[in-house]
Amino acid sequence: GQNIDQPTEMTATEGAIVQINCTYQTSGFNGLFWYQQHAGEAPTFLSYNVLDGLEEKGRFSSFLSRSKGYSYLLLKELQMKDSASYLCAVRDMDDKIIFGKGTRLHILP
Amino acid sequence: EAQVTQNPRYLITVTGKKLTVTCSQNMNHEYMSWYRQDPGLGLRQIYYSMNVEVTDKGDVPEGYKVSRKEKRNFPLILESPSPNQTSLYFCASSLLGSGSTDTQYFGPGTRLTVL
DSSP: OOEEEOOSEEEEETTOOEEEEEEEEOSSOSOEEEEEEOTTSOOEEEEEEOSSEEEEETTEEEEEETTTTEEEEEEOSOOGGGOEEEEEEEEOTTSOEEEOOOEEEEEEO | OOOEEEEOSEEEEOTTOOEEEEEEESSOOSEEEEEEEETTTEEEEEEEEEETTEEEEOSOOTTOEEOOSSSSBOOEEESSOOGGGOEEEEEEEEOOOTTSOOOOEEOOOEEEEEO
């Protein structure tokens, strides 16, 4: 079956760095996405990886290793507004999109 | 403004009463998708479409129908809703191209309650 695993919850301190991991087992691979979702709102796109390596976008970076079925989202200089759920999703060989259950990130002042 | 719209945003209905949730995008995206989001289960794909007249089942298609007669619209139909379909529903759209940044844009969500 297809499966995406990510931690349920994490806590970090304002100004710090946090890494959210995601491992996946899917029927083929056509790209991995990270989304941010605030409570009661729609997910918003953060990053997309289809090749191995690190993609950097301001305070947010995402890393992919296809051979290990592994990705992480790195958030730097954490701000209180970063308190949200972070969703990892994979597009499989049939272009079906499978989401992980999300990681709820709590930021402490 | 590039956007995905869904209607209605909130709906309370009764078991067995057919309903349709509309979804429309103005970005000329090929790929459109419906998800439901439930506590502890995350987002699960119901149906997706890669272009007009092309639809495919996602992970949880039972009890739902979709159609894609025009590129911009992708309605979700519940022929005979049941209480286990009470959920938060999201429509999303994206370009579809290998190697491109296939960002999915999500609609605002429809909160459905089936009594």
